[in-house]
Amino acid sequence: MDPDVVLAIMNIVLAGMFGAVIGSFTNVCIYRIPEHRTVVKGHSMCMTCGHELGALDLVPIFSWLFLGGKCRYCKTPISSRYIKIESLTALMYMVMAATHLSMFLDPMDVDPMKNIFPFIELCALFIMINIVIVEMMIQHDTGSSMYRLSLALGIDFAVQVISRILGVATDESVSGELCEKLASWGVEILVGAVIAFAAVVLAVLLANRPKELSKYFHDSKYRAVRTSDVFAIVLGACIGIIPAAVAATVYLIGRIMIGNKKSVKYLGIVLASGAAVGYFAYCAFQVI
Numbered sequence: 210m211d212p213d214v215v216l217a218i219m220n221i222v223l224a225g226m227f228g229a230v231i232g233s234f235t236n237v238c239i240y241r242i243p244e245h246r247t248v249v250k251g252h253s254m255c256m257t258c259g260h261e262l263g264a265l266d267l268v269p270i271f272s273w274l275f276l277g278g279k280c281r282y283c284k285t286p287i288s289s290r291y292i293k294i295e296s297l298t299a300l301m302y303m304v305m306a307a308t309h310l311s312m313f314l315d316p317m318d319v320d321p322m323k324n325i326f327p328f329i330e331l332c333a334l335f336i337m338i339n340i341v342i343v344e345m346m347i348q349h350d351t352g353s354s355m356y357r358l359s360l361a362l363g364i365d366f367a368v369q370v371i372s373r374i375l376g377v378a379t380d381e382s383v384s385g386e387l388c389e390k391l392a393s394w395g396v397e398i399l400v401g402a403v404i405a406f407a408a409v410v411l412a413v414l415l416a417n418r419p420k421e422l423s424k425y426f427h428d429s430k431y432r433a434v435r436t437s438d439v440f441a442i443v444l445g446a447c448i449g450i451i452p453a454a455v456a457a458t459v460y461l462i463g464r465i466m467i468g469n470k471k472s473v474k475y476l477g478i479v480l481a482s483g484a485a486v487g488y489f490a491y492c493a494f495q496v497i
């Protein structure tokens with residue numbers, strides 16, 4: 210087999226294992242953050258019998274499978290959410306690693322600078338995935354509004370902006386094309402935001418009767434909807450034209466179906482999935 214293929218598979222598998230471990234930590238965050246407990250200290254224990262869990266009980270994905278989804282000590286069934294989140298994180302990390310393969314395949318010693326910015330971007334995406342999952346599940350459990358998610362996306366956006374600007378600024382070969390590059394990148398963000406904004410305006414017009422439209426902007430009843438809409442626009446701006454179009458379409462359909470109901474908080478999950486599909490489709494499109 211081609212050594213590059215072996216190396217690629219190895220990196221994707223390693224990313225999956227890393228993702229499963231981070232997914233396990235994600236579960237800890239989901240349960241402890243709403244209770245204002247620390248996520249860095251303390252042993253995990255069974256929620257029913259309180260038995261402290263050993264190393265064998267804490268292997269991501271596999272412990273749940275080998276124990277048949279039951280506590281080793283009291284045999285109480287354990288929520289399948291643990292394995293679902295660990296598997297989801299592992300899968301997302303594998304896909305992310307697959308879309309950044311050139312970073313792993315190019316030898317670092319030839320041009321270390323070349324790999325630093327894709328690496329920062331990959332880390333930002335890893336962090337973003339976990340923040341989105343943690344926030345989504347906490348929102349799901351508590352039914353609170355989505356402002357923290359928008360904040361998280363804002364932070365990710367800032368990281369990506371900084372990494373891209375540094376990438377452009379330190380690449381000698383493009384110093385002449387610097388303005389051109391920044392301009393085309395700015396256009397991409399602008400168009401992504403415009404697409405998302407258009408979808409949101411359309412959804413607002415269709416979901417609210419024109420008479421009620423002014424209430425949409427100041428009535429606290431619409432707070433969750435508004436936060437969700439802002440989130441859609443921010444995400445649209447973050448991910449580029451093609452993924453933004455996919456995410457905006459998904460958001461538009463979901464938003465019209467849900468209207469202004471409380472369940473609009475679930476729309477974030479739909480939007481995040483749509484954005485992920487769009488992002489991967491975009492990467493696949495670029496590879497072809």
Ligand SMILES: [Zn+2]
Pocket residue numbers: 255256257258259260280281282283284285
């Ligand atoms: Zn137990």
